[in-house]
Amino acid sequence: MDIVVTNTLSKLDKLKILAEGAKYDVSCVSSGSSRKNTSGGLGDSFSGGICHSFTPDGRCISLLKVLLSNDCVFNCAYCVNRISNDVPRTTFKPEELADIVINFYRRNYIEGLFLSSAVYKNANYTMELLLRTLKLLREEYRFNGYIHVKAIPGASHELIEQAGRYADRMSVNIELPSNDSLKLLAPQKNKETILGPMSFISSMIRENRENMKKGKNAGYFVPAGQSTQLIVGATPDTDVKILKLSEALYRKYSLKRVFYSAYVPVSNHPALPRIDKPPLLREHRLYQADWLLRFYGFRADELLSPDRPNLNDFLDPKCDWALRNLHLFPVEINKCDYETLLRVPGIGLKSARRIVVARKRSSLDFEDIKKLGVVLKRAQYFITCRGKSYCKLKMNDQFIFQNLLLDGRTESTRHSAPAPEYEQLSFLLPARNGYGANELHSGGILVGGFANMIPQAEKFKSITGEL
Amino acid sequence: MMRETTCYLYDGSFEGLLTAIFEAFTCREQSIRIASEKGLQHNLLERYVTVETDLEKAKRVYRSILNKISRNALDNVYRVYLADREEDNAGIIFEYLKFGWKVGARVDSYLSDDRVLRVHKIRQRVDLEVHRMMGFVRFRLLQGGIYYAPIEPDNDILTLLAPHFSKRFADQSWVIHDVGRDRAALYNKKEWIIVDARLEKIPEADDSEQTYQELWKHFYNSVTIKERFNPGLHKRLLPKRYWRYLIEKDGIHGI
Numbered sequence: 001m002d003i004v005v006t007n008t009l010s011k012l013d014k015l016k017i018l019a020e021g022a023k024y025d026v027s028c029v030s031s032g033s034s035r036k037n038t039s040g041g042l043g044d045s046f047s048g049g050i051c052h053s054f055t056p057d058g059r060c061i062s063l064l065k066v067l068l069s070n071d072c073v074f075n076c077a078y079c080v081n082r083i084s085n086d087v088p089r090t091t092f093k094p095e096e097l098a099d100i101v102i103n104f105y106r107r108n109y110i111e112g113l114f115l116s117s118a119v120y121k122n123a124n125y126t127m128e129l130l131l132r133t134l135k136l137l138r139e140e141y142r143f144n145g146y147i148h149v150k151a152i153p154g155a156s157h158e159l160i161e162q163a164g165r166y167a168d169r170m171s172v173n174i175e176l177p178s179n180d181s182l183k184l185l186a187p188q189k190n191k192e193t194i195l196g197p198m199s200f201i202s203s204m205i206r207e208n209r210e211n212m213k214k215g216k217n218a219g220y221f222v223p224a225g226q227s228t229q230l231i232v233g234a235t236p237d238t239d240v241k242i243l244k245l246s247e248a249l250y251r252k253y254s255l256k257r258v259f260y261s262a263y264v265p266v267s268n269h270p271a272l273p274r275i276d277k278p279p280l281l282r283e284h285r286l287y288q289a290d291w292l293l294r295f296y297g298f299r300a301d302e303l304l305s306p307d308r309p310n311l312n313d314f315l316d317p318k319c320d321w322a323l324r325n326l327h328l329f330p331v332e333i334n335k336c337d338y339e340t341l342l343r344v345p346g347i348g349l350k351s352a353r354r355i356v357v358a359r360k361r362s363s364l365d366f367e368d369i370k371k372l373g374v375v376l377k378r379a380q381y382f383i384t385c386r387g388k389s390y391c392k393l394k395m396n397d398q399f400i401f402q403n404l405l406l407d408g409r410t411e412s413t414r415h416s417a418p419a420p421e422y423e424q425l426s427f428l429l430p431a432r433n434g435y436g437a438n439e440l441h442s443g444g445i446l447v448g449g450f451a452n453m454i455p456q457a458e459k460f461k462s463i464t465g466e467l
Numbered sequence: 468m469m470r471e472t473t474c475y476l477y478d479g480s481f482e483g484l485l486t487a488i489f490e491a492f493t494c495r496e497q498s499i500r501i502a503s504e505k506g507l508q509h510n511l512l513e514r515y516v517t518v519e520t521d522l523e524k525a526k527r528v529y530r531s532i533l534n535k536i537s538r539n540a541l542d543n544v545y546r547v548y549l550a551d552r553e554e555d556n557a558g559i560i561f562e563y564l565k566f567g568w569k570v571g572a573r574v575d576s577y578l579s580d581d582r583v584l585r586v587h588k589i590r591q592r593v594d595l596e597v598h599r600m601m602g603f604v605r606f607r608l609l610q611g612g613i614y615y616a617p618i619e620p621d622n623d624i625l626t627l628l629a630p631h632f633s634k635r636f637a638d639q640s641w642v643i644h645d646v647g648r649d650r651a652a653l654y655n656k657k658e659w660i661i662v663d664a665r666l667e668k669i670p671e672a673d674d675s676e677q678t679y680q681e682l683w684k685h686f687y688n689s690v691t692i693k694e695r696f697n698p699g700l701h702k703r704l705l706p707k708r709y710w711r712y713l714i715e716k717d718g719i720h721g722i
Contacts (some may be wrong), residue, residue: 015682019689037637044635051704052602053715055691058700062602065690103679106614106639107606108632109714264694278694358578368579 014090015100021070021081022116024266025173025229026259030062030111030146032224033168041142043105043112045168045224050111063114063148064104068092068129072118076175076186077269078234081118085267091120094133101137105145112146112168113137123154131159134166146224153193157200164204169224169256172198174249177242181235184271201226202253225256232286233279234263234272238309243289243300250294260286285311292317295349296342319345319404322382323397329382330389334363345404346379366390378404472498474513477557478520479505481548485525487518488561492528501557536567536574543575543586546593549623559585596620597627603709604628606641607680608673614641615669617712625652629659642666680714687715 009017031049051060069091072081080087097115104110115133120126130149137143148169151160164170172194176182179191201222208221228249232242246258262278289311292298296318303317304310312320322329322345331340333355341352351373358364358372365385370376380390381400475491477483487501500513509515532541544560563586567574577583606614614636625645629652632641637656644651644666651664710716 012682012685016685016689019686023690023692037634040638042636042638046601046631048598050598050602053687053713054701054705055687056698056701057692057695058697058704059690059692059695060704061687061690064686100679100682103675104683106636107608107679107683108602108604108616108636109683111602262695264692280695354578357576361573361577362579364579371579371584 009088009090011096011100014092014096015066017088017090018067018070018092019065021067021087021118022065022114024080024261024264025065025114025116026059026261028060028062028065028114029148029169029227029257032256033146035144035146035168035220035223037144038142041144042102043143043145045112045144045146052108052110062111063146064101064110064112065114066092066097066116068094068097068115068117068133069120069126070118071120073121074119074186074188076189077267077272078175078185078231078263080266082267091129092133094129094136097133098136098141101145102141102143105143110145112148114148116150117152119152119154123152124156124159127152127155127159127163131163131166134163138166148224151197151201153189153197155197157197160197160200161204164201164222165219167222168220169226170201170222171227171229172201174228174230174245174258176235177230177237177245178235181237185234185269198226198228198249198253198255202255205254225254227255227257227259229259229261231263232260232283233275239282239286239289239311240300240304240306240309242286243293243304246290247293247300258290260290281313282311285313285317289317297339298343314405315401316345318343319378323401326397326400330384331382332387333369333383333385334359344379344382346375346377346382348373471512471514472500474500474502474510474515476502476504476507476515476517479503480520481545482522482525483518483520484548484557484560485528486521487557488564489521489524489528490516490518491561492565500555501561502555503557532564532567535571536564537572540564540567540572540574543590546590546627547586549627550589550593551621551623556589559589593622593624593627596622597624599709600624600628601631603705603713604632604643605712605714608676609670610673611670612640612673613670614639615644616642617644617646619647619708619711620645621708623648623650625650625661628652629654629661633659684715684717 028051029049030045031047033045034047035045037044049062051062053061055061067081069089070081070087071089071091072079072083075082075084079085097113101110101113105112115130117126117130120129130152134147134149137147146169147167148171149163149167151163151170151172153172160170174194175186175189182189182191182194205222205225208218211218230242230245242260249255249258260283262280262283263273263275264278265272265275289298289300289303292303293300298321303321311317315323322343329344331344333341338352338356341347341355342349347355351369354372355364355369355374358368362368363386364372365388366376366380369379369385376390381403383390473496475487477487484501484503491499491501504517529541532544540563544564547556547560547563550556559582562582563574566577566580566582570577574583575587578587600618600620604616604618606616609615623645625643628643632643632652633654636654640656641654642651649663649665650661651666652659652661705713705716
């Protein structure tokens with residue numbers, strides 16, 4: 001194939017433009033693959049993933065995340081690279097990009113490459129360019145670092161399959177949580193062009209695994225699995241719709257991750273909401289709920305339902321669930337099984353595992369479990385130790401809710417998704433506007449007497465994503 | 468009269484520490500402490516005994532941890548030894564080992580026991596720093612083709628970093644220089660060694676170096692989404708004490 005790429009800009013200018021265009025892709029994960037260095041080759045993949053730096057917005061930089069081209073023929077309303085947007089256009093030559101990757105890698109700036117692209121000319125043409133870059137890195141440079149590559153919607157199965165043999169992870173972005181939203185904002189994409197390649201990759205991964213099990217010399221195929229991303233807050237889709245979708249993707253296509261990206265206003269398209277700030281709190285809550293699905297044994301319909309369609313702004317999804325299910329609590333730390341421990345607010349994967357190990361040696365009291373990393377501030381209402389509860393007071397859900405809210409102020413987030421500061425602080429702002437409390441409070445707990453804790457309604461309008 | 472405590476002093480090496488543990492464990496005195504000669508604060512109520520490092524004794528302790536407790540316990544001990552020396556690391560290790568020799572391989576399941584908990588906490592801190600430094604080490608290409616990276620970690624972790632980088636950059640010669648401790652890990656495309664060294668005359672940077680540093684800085688600036696700016700989170704994830712050698716945080720200019 002003859003590839004003609006205009007080359008008027010310097011490498012530096014291209015990198016600026018093409019990194020700028022890729023930054024809204026959330027995933028920077030480099031975990032899940034343990035590609036070994038081959039003799040005489042360069043690099044390996046560390047299965048735990050490594051962050052090499054962090055941006056001032058608090059996101060990890062692990063991979064050189066760039067577009068091969070931002071010269072797009074599509075016109076998706078929410079995207080900076082849409083054809084109707086007036087931005088400088090450029091395309092990397094595979095050789096230029098490979099040179100940057102190798103030199104960044106050798107200096108330990110990065111864990112590898114995250115390569116995406118606008119649809120340049122057409123889907124197959126773009127996919128071929130991506131493939132050529134991958135081949136160059138793996139074969140010429142004998143590069144064994146991590147490579148995440150986008151499958152371009154609409155590209156042929158052969159090209160996608162070939163790319164999968166060189167990549168550690170592949171992803172097809174769902175972009176928007178429903179077909180209606182796609183029609184509205186991304187008219188050239190539809191469910192089929194997105195789910196088609198996703199299902200194809202997933203069946204290839206499964207086939208490859210089976211071949212490897214049988215001892216066939218199958219080679220790698222997307223060893224770190226596939227992921228996807230969708231934009232939150234650009235359309236009226238509710239959290240329940242989004243979580244149900246994620247749950248189905250995890251189950252049906254064995255996706256490794258679904259990433260949620262708070263919509264950052266990049267366009268004045270009439271179908272898009274006008275918001276000042278991206279709905280970071282909503283994104284944060286979705287990640288928390290997503291974690292509950294993947295690691296804590298929760299189902300989406302335990303967390304949300306059609307009559308309670310959005311996650312609670314004020315409480316994390318696990319606290320919210322526990323408050324609605326007080327009849328299941330308190331549980332006895334020294335007796336209850338691991339699965340039950342995981343459902344207690346304030347107990348995470350690590351502390352649950354530690355409890356199970358430590359209680360074999362001696363029975364645990366509140367002091368002990370605090371040492372094991374349990375957050376008593378949250379857990380205290382839901383547990384007993386040696387039959388005793390932490391508080392003497394008779395509690396109901398309102399009492400607990402109020403206390404959790406007060407504590408929420410000091411709780412700093414350790415999650416990968418940033419919790420915006422305005423969220424935490426606004427809990428205790430004096431009432432300027434109590435209006436809208438019930439509508440905001442989609443978690444099902446009537447806040448009634450706590451109206452003075454409700455932040456300004458407008459601030460959160462954007463977060464519920466209502467248009 | 469108040470009873471004096473005896474304090475066994477070792478030379479700061481891991482073998483020295485194991486020798487001191489051997490002496491302290493085999494003597495019958497009750498109140499015994501172990502400390503490194505380096506950075507020792509003398510105390511009038513203590514009697515100091517200098518322990519000569521003895522490789523045979525050290526090996527016996529080493530094997531005894533491995534056989535009577537576990538490989539994981541040995542790993543714990545080594546990593547706590549590498550932790551910064553402010554605290555009473557030797558004492559923490561000694562208490563942990565005495566308990567370990569009593570209960571055997573199960574020692575690490577006594578998670579709420581303070582003797583075990585303290586060791587696990589310190590190990591966690593060391594492991595976190597090792598993991599961070601795997602990402603934060605920044606090499607520069609020098610004339611002559613050597614990649615050089617200065618670091619200033621809280622803990623003495625060169626021996627934990629070297630295996631990772633020798634696997635990853637197997638085909639390039641590199642130096643990781645712990646500036647604060649005047650030690651360096653050297654790798655020559657075959658094997659790595661640790662040397663005590665003041666590295667003062669570091670060769671000039673290769674001609675291509677500036678270009679890639681510029682590219683990297685611009686990339687760093689381009690991927691930031693300003694609408695999501697969150698300096699508090701940023702500093703938690705990338706503590707300021709590590710910024711000095713991070714090119715993208717505008718560390719030392721040139722070389």
